[in-house]
Amino acid sequence: xxxxxxxxxxxxxxxxxxxxxxxxxxxxxxxxxxxxxxxxxxxxxxxxxxxxxxxxxxxxxxxxxxxxxxxxxxxxxxxxxxxxxxxxxxxxxxxxxxxxxxxxxxxxxxxxxxxxxxxxxxxxxxxxxxxxxxxxx
Amino acid sequence: xxxxxxxxxxxxxxxxxxxxxxxxxxxxxxxxxxxxxxxxxxxxxxxxxxxxxxxxxxxxxxxxxxxxxxxxxxxxxxxxxxxxxxxxxxxxxxxxxxxxxxxxxxxxxxxxxxxxxxxxxxxxxxxxxxxxxxxxxxxxxxxxxxxxxxxxxxxxxxxxxxxxxxxxxxxxxxxxxxxxxxxxxxxxxxxxxxxxxxxxxxxxxxxxxxxxxxxxxxxxxxxxxxxxxxxxxxxxxxxxxxxxxxxxxxxxxxxxxxxxxxxxxxxxxxxxxxxxxxxxxxxxxxxxxxxxxxxxxxxxxxxxxxxxxxxxxxxxxxxxxxxxxxxxxxxxxxxxxxxxxxxxxxxxxxxxxxxxxxxxxxxxxxxxxxxxxxxxxxxxxxxxxxxxxxxxxxxxxxxxxxxxxxxxxxxxxxxxxxxxxxxxxxxxxxxxxxxxxxxxxxxxxxxxxxxxxxxxxxxxxxxxxxxxxxxxxxxxxxxxxxxxxxxxxxxxxxxxxxxxxxxxxxxxxxxxxxxxxxxxxxxxxxxxxxxxxxxxxxxxxxxxxxxxxxxxxxxxxxxxxxxxxxxxxxxxxxxxxxxxxxxxxxxxxxxxxxxxxxxxxxxxxxxxxxxxxxxxxxxxxxxxxxxxxxxxxxxxxxxxxxxxxxxxxxxxxxxxxxxxxxxxxxxxxxxxxxxxxxxxxxxxxxxxxxxxxxxxxxxxxxxxxxxxxxxxxxxxxxxxxxxxxxxxxxxxxxxxxxxxxxxxxxxxxxxxxxxxxxxxxxxxxxxxxxxxxxxxxxxxxxxxxxxxxxxxxxxxxxxxxxxxxxxxxxxxxxxxxxxxxxxxxxxxxxx
Numbered sequence: 001x002x003x004x005x006x007x008x009x010x011x012x013x014x015x016x017x018x019x020x021x022x023x024x025x026x027x028x029x030x031x032x033x034x035x036x037x038x039x040x041x042x043x044x045x046x047x048x049x050x051x052x053x054x055x056x057x058x059x060x061x062x063x064x065x066x067x068x069x070x071x072x073x074x075x076x077x078x079x080x081x082x083x084x085x086x087x088x089x090x091x092x093x094x095x096x097x098x099x100x101x102x103x104x105x106x107x108x109x110x111x112x113x114x115x116x117x118x119x120x121x122x123x124x125x126x127x128x129x130x131x132x133x134x135x136x137x
Numbered sequence: 138x139x140x141x142x143x144x145x146x147x148x149x150x151x152x153x154x155x156x157x158x159x160x161x162x163x164x165x166x167x168x169x170x171x172x173x174x175x176x177x178x179x180x181x182x183x184x185x186x187x188x189x190x191x192x193x194x195x196x197x198x199x200x201x202x203x204x205x206x207x208x209x210x211x212x213x214x215x216x217x218x219x220x221x222x223x224x225x226x227x228x229x230x231x232x233x234x235x236x237x238x239x240x241x242x243x244x245x246x247x248x249x250x251x252x253x254x255x256x257x258x259x260x261x262x263x264x265x266x267x268x269x270x271x272x273x274x275x276x277x278x279x280x281x282x283x284x285x286x287x288x289x290x291x292x293x294x295x296x297x298x299x300x301x302x303x304x305x306x307x308x309x310x311x312x313x314x315x316x317x318x319x320x321x322x323x324x325x326x327x328x329x330x331x332x333x334x335x336x337x338x339x340x341x342x343x344x345x346x347x348x349x350x351x352x353x354x355x356x357x358x359x360x361x362x363x364x365x366x367x368x369x370x371x372x373x374x375x376x377x378x379x380x381x382x383x384x385x386x387x388x389x390x391x392x393x394x395x396x397x398x399x400x401x402x403x404x405x406x407x408x409x410x411x412x413x414x415x416x417x418x419x420x421x422x423x424x425x426x427x428x429x430x431x432x433x434x435x436x437x438x439x440x441x442x443x444x445x446x447x448x449x450x451x452x453x454x455x456x457x458x459x460x461x462x463x464x465x466x467x468x469x470x471x472x473x474x475x476x477x478x479x480x481x482x483x484x485x486x487x488x489x490x491x492x493x494x495x496x497x498x499x500x501x502x503x504x505x506x507x508x509x510x511x512x513x514x515x516x517x518x519x520x521x522x523x524x525x526x527x528x529x530x531x532x533x534x535x536x537x538x539x540x541x542x543x544x545x546x547x548x549x550x551x552x553x554x555x556x557x558x559x560x561x562x563x564x565x566x567x568x569x570x571x572x573x574x575x576x577x578x579x580x581x582x583x584x585x586x587x588x589x590x591x592x593x594x595x596x597x598x599x600x601x602x603x604x605x606x607x608x609x610x611x612x613x614x615x616x617x618x619x620x621x622x623x624x625x626x627x628x629x630x631x632x633x634x635x636x637x638x639x640x641x642x643x644x645x646x647x648x649x650x651x652x653x654x655x656x657x658x659x660x661x662x663x664x665x666x667x668x669x670x671x672x673x674x675x676x677x678x679x680x681x682x683x684x685x686x687x688x689x690x691x692x693x694x695x696x697x698x699x700x701x702x703x704x705x706x707x708x709x710x711x712x713x714x715x716x717x718x719x720x721x722x723x724x725x726x727x728x729x730x731x732x733x734x735x736x737x738x739x740x741x742x743x744x745x746x747x748x749x750x751x752x753x754x755x756x757x758x759x760x761x762x763x764x765x766x767x768x769x770x771x772x773x774x775x776x777x778x779x780x781x782x783x784x785x786x787x788x789x790x791x792x793x794x795x796x797x798x799x800x801x802x803x804x805x806x807x808x809x810x811x812x813x814x815x816x817x818x819x820x821x822x823x824x825x826x827x828x829x830x831x832x833x834x835x836x837x838x839x840x841x842x843x844x845x846x847x848x849x850x851x852x853x854x855x856x857x858x859x860x861x862x863x864x865x866x867x868x869x870x871x872x873x874x875x876x877x878x879x880x881x882x883x884x885x886x887x888x889x890x891x892x893x894x895x896x897x898x899x900x901x902x903x904x905x906x907x908x909x910x911x912x913x914x915x916x917x918x919x920x921x922x923x924x925x926x927x928x929x930x931x932x933x934x935x936x937x938x939x940x941x942x943x944x945x946x947x948x949x950x951x952x953x954x955x956x957x958x959x960x961x962x963x964x965x966x967x968x
Binding site: 004008010011012013015016115118119121122125126127128129130133136137 | 382383409431434435436437438461463499500501502503504506528529553554
């Protein structure tokens with residue numbers, strides 16, 4: 001996966017040790033890293049005639065969701081102040097990564113995306129329970 | 138000629154036969170019964186071998202007979218056991234009989250039957266061979282043995298439980314010839330020891346029932362006994378699981394160990410790394426497992442896991458197993474499942490089911506999010522109802538049936554990829570039946586209320602049944618003959634009848650007026666003459682004619698005698714003229730009236746006497762009259778009315794017999810008071826009193842005017858029987874007898890009226906006579922015009938006048954004719 005290079009905590013303890021902001025950053029970085037490959041992927045599969053229409057619309061939906069998630073995380077974390085700096089670097093990093101991503105096969109792509117989305121979900125959950133522990137934590 | 142004919146026929150036949158012989162068609166050959174066999178002593182089959190079929194299609198039929206019976210049966214089933222067979226099922230098989238079986242082959246030309254075969258079922262029992270033979274080598278205590286298993290032969294149509302088979306096993310090394318036979322007994326498995334290693338064995342098994350023959354040997358099974366020096370078999374990794382997304386365990390299954398003790402090692406490597414590690418912990422999770430603790434668990438990394446089996450000879454490696462721990466999470470089942478019954482006010486009680494996540498799962502930090510699912514069913518139910526609950530750890534149950542027992546289970550799963558946990562232990566819910574208490578109370582109240590209502594209704598029905606019925610179903614009015622009461626005719630005594638007929642015409646209604654019965658009153662006093670003639674509007678009383686009964690008062694019929702008074706007091710008959718439609722009520726009232734009348738009688742007597750003293754007129758007459766004149770104009774008076782009778786006429790509330798018009802009646806009294814003198818009053822009195830009587834006394838005369846007709850001080854005629862005409866028109870001539878001088882005029886024979894018709898007999902001693910209208914004219918002509926009333930009376934000659942005649946009292950009450958009086962006889966002829 002093109003995001004394998006990113007240093008992300010591999011377990012619960014590691015994830016809990018990381019300070020909040022860094023975790024948020026990480027999440028955003030991940031989301032950002034997938035923005036471009038997703039759109040590329042969507043373009044790619046549109047030409048696939050074997051795939052049913054559901055899959056195409058689903059893929060589009062997913063990329064939208066990723067984008068929305070990123071925006072939401074940014075907003076909720078109030079990252080705006082830092083974002084300029086952070087995002088600039090991540091943007092650059094993202095670009096190089098995404099080039100790599102374009103060369104993956106479809107199955108690898110999906111496999112990597114599944115993993116990374118799971119990562120993001122877990123990190124977000126940890127964050128949520130750290131920030132607001134009363135809601136079902 | 139014949140001979141000539143037959144010989145050609147014979148020749149032809151011979152030719153045909155030879156032709157047939159040449160072509161090869163003949164009757165079939167003799168079939169032969171090959172074998173009969175029973176699988177289990179309850180059914181059996183027989184097979185035969187057909188002979189030649191003679192070139193034509195042949196039918197085979199099997200006949201059998203039992204023991205020494207003569208009756209032949211045919212085979213019940215030709216199909217089940219295949220071609221040329223006969224299958225005898227359970228119903229056709231008797232184990233202790235000998236069957237005599239023959240097979241007959243039939244074709245177009247003829248038939249041929251086999252030799253008979255005698256079959257005794259018990260002697261032909263041979264089961265099928267056992268099935269599902271399986272072989273397995275096992276090692277115990279470093280020794281190899283062979284584990285042989287099989288199943289008994291399957292049986293159709295019969296339960297196999299009752300059959301006990303004895304088994305026999307044989308095995309030999311493949312290359313050898315001699316079998317080793319082992320008797321097994323009734324078991325379906327056997328452990329073979331003393332095996333040679335490295336040899337390929339062949340195994341077979343057969344069975345037998347307690348009687349009969351051994352089955353055939355089952356199909357062969359081969360097995361290779363592993364050599365003592367072979368490397369272990371390849372192990373297989375069964376599964377890897379993480380219970381809480383922090384650690385995980387892998388299990389494998391070892392293969393055969395090749396005769397030597399084998400070691401197993403688990404090796405793994407992570408994605409992106411070349412390093413191979415060995416399992417950190419072989420023990421924690423049990424045998425043939427590897428436990429990866431937190432330190433050794435990495436997420437979002439793919440592990441490549443293999444297991445190696447090693448023994449002295451060699452080793453063997455399992456296939457690699459790739460696993461990402463994130464996706465193999467299977468939590469433990471939830472714990473602390475509790476039930477709580479909540480009873481909020483003004484709402485139905487409900488159950489709250491709560492549970493806790495499994496202890497190891499770290500839900501608090503959000504690392505693992507679990508989703509829960511319930512499974513619910515009533516205790517006796519078959520199917521579980523699954524309810525997805527989500528991430529909450531409680532569930533409210535509203536719609537459970539009270540009194541029933543439910544079983545509930547919960548399990549959980551990570552919200553993302555993962556698998557469901559095991560179900561938690563069953564929790565029993567007993568819905569308390571007090572849910573129903575409210576309903577029961579309601580039902581009890583409803584039941585009590587309704588029974589109460591029913592009671593009340595039945596009670597009212599009983600008490601006022603008649604009224605209710607009359608109210609709901611008004612009685613069908615019978616034909617209303619004015620003045621006649623059919624019911625009275627039926628049930629009443631003749632006196633009542635008569636009294637009803639006329640005497641009650643107190644309040645002169647239109648109906649009353651129709652009763653034209655003149656009262657001829659004979660009085661002592663001078664005033665009493667021909668009153669009826671000018672007092673048209675007044676009712677007249679009937680005089681009771683008692684010719685044979687006289688008292689000291691002359692001129693008075695014995696009707697008036699005091700002695701009669703008491704009699705009348707007692708009698709309660711009513712005249713039939715008082716036709717009443719209100720039968721029931723009248724009867725009641727009659728009865729009541731009777732009683733009251735009796736008292737009234739006495740009272741009236743007294744009153745009358747008192748009254749008489751005041752009167753200037755013939756005092757005796759009214760006195761006498763009164764009691765006699767009870768013929769109550771109203772045979773029916775209500776008991777209420779009875780004690781309302783007073784001297785005051787205004788207060789009388791009389792229910793008239795003929796047709797109630799109470800207002801009218803009431804008006805009579807004042808009128809009569811003014812019009813008439815004492816006599817009228819007396820008469821009123823009498824009538825007032827008499828109205829409560831039920832004695833039929835008088836037939837009143839209907840007058841068309843509104844004055845109470847009977848109040849007219851009409852002359853009460855006490856007539857003497859003048860003579861009885863016995864000619865073709867028998868009639869009774871009655872002589873008007875008057876006390877005063879005027880009466881003489883009346884005694885002119887011509888003036889006597891002839892009465893030919895008997896209208897009614899009342900009460901055994903009163904006959905109501907109807908005058909014949911033809912004779913009236915004589916009366917008319919001879920009567921001087923002395924009295925206008927008389928003239929009027931004459932003018933009213935068409936009126937029927939009826940007289941009371943007393944007849945010997947032996948006669949019982951009789952009513953003449955039908956129960957209906959001819960109303961025309963009562964119709965007033967005058968305007």
